[in-house]
Amino acid sequence: MVSREQLSVMIKHHLGLLAFGDEDDYPVKWAVYESPLGGRGLVATQDIKAGEVLFVDYPLVYGPRSGITVQQGCTVCKNIDSDIFFKCSKCSLTLCSVQCQNSEFHSSDCSIISRWPNKVPIEEVDETLLSRALTAIRALLLNEDQKYFLTSLQANRLPQYGSEIRDLKQYFDIPSHEEEFMILVTCVLNTNAFQMATQYGKKEMSLRGLYPVASILNHSCVPNTRNCFNGDLQMTVKATKTIDAGSEIFTCYSGMLWGTPARRLYLYRTKHFLCDCDRCADPTERGTLLAALKCFSPDCQGSLLPIHPLKTTTAWRCLECGMRVPNDNICVIQSALGSLMGSLDLKNVDELENFYLNRITRYVPRTNQIVLDLQCRLIWELGETDGLRWNGKFTEHKYSQKIF
Ligand SMILES: C[S@@+](CC[C@H](N)C(=O)[O-])C[C@H]1O[C@@H](n2cnc3c(N)ncnc32)[C@H](O)[C@@H]1O
Secondary structure (H helix, E strand, O other): OOHHHHHHHHHHHHHHHHOOOOOOOOOOOOEEEEOOOEEEEEEEEEEEEOOOOEEEEEOOOOEOOOOOOOOOOOOOOEOOOOOOOOEEOOOOOOOOOOOHHHHHHHHHHHHOOOOOOOOHHHHOOOHHHHHHHHHHHHHHHOHHHHHHHHHHHOOOOOOOOOHHHHHOOOOOOOOHHHHHHHHHHHHHHHHHOEEEEEOOOOOOOEEEEEOOOOHHEOOOOOOOOOEOOOOOOEEEEEEEEEOOOOOOEEEOOOOOOHHHEEEEHHHHHHOOOOOHHHHEEEOOOOOOOOOOOEOOOOOOOEEEEOOOOOOOOOEEEEEOOOOOEEEHHHHHHHHHHHHOOOOOOOOOHHHHHHHHHHHHHOOOOOOOOOHHHHHHHHHHHHHOOOOOOOOOOOHHHHHHHHHH
């Protein structure tokens, strides 16, 4: 792994800050340091006020997300809603118009793929697989300095990572050094990439980007920054609260409104660590009761919460009646709730509203993350509808029936 000093120089170069040699003129208030969490992190070198911009990062590489359930679309304009998708006759990437086909963007993607000798006729190449591998393929176009920077980022190397690259070999003869590099890139991406926000209401393919400075940020379930993206793919990272000099700067890798078991499981599965921050250690999550389930006792209105939230197999206990429930029973309920949510048509606002108003609170208390998630989805869908107002417990049903 590169030294902290080398990494700092690459970051300064990436952000265009190399001209600022002198500490006094240096326009950022943070530095790379050895984090007590293990590995590197960013630490405040001066007090930072809430709302201050810490840095504006841009991606070394970006492209489609690689998950098998991610809907793939035009590899140029990201459109996922077209009747006329077609495959490029040279590389098999999905396109939606002649304009996209003739774009510089496509020609650089096509230039890498079309130079690999194909093992089957090009029209037989699985375009979805190709799209899932595209972000790693694009990394082949980086210059040597950029490749070095990319490979200096942490890479959690799991045997299953890079399967989309290995699977591509049934279609193309890929030089082994390029295959190895792309597999490493998938490990770096899986460890560090950010899902890029899609513009409100736009039916676009979901993208991920490798933002190298933001990649150094470690996770906290109560982070002190937030990030947003603009149309030029720049990511602005801002402080959400005062950060004292000497404190670590954190982002949040998981959903902020997820309860502790959901966050910890997600972090373990995707980033390979078990978070044990103060929020995770607090059974009530600072009184929010985001993970709470309804007490199993029919006479009790209380909420069940984990007794030892940092132990994955902890029993749960009711805050009201003290009833103790083994973890196995909790897992059954959580997976039933997962299936129930999975069966919902999230695009059907009437169904969402009905589920929110009439069904979900039979199973979980109003504080539960599922209820908050449904509220957020409804606000997202209805928030710009004229005449609707948020009334604390969301819209009155008769009100929304008038609209729909
Ligand atoms: C995006 S990287 C963050 C930068 C990384 N620490 C480095 O040295 O480059 C994500 C990895 O950092 C580590 N990490 C981040 N936040 C952590 C936390 N709160 N506790 C333990 N490990 C953490 C995990 O190994 C995770 O897979």
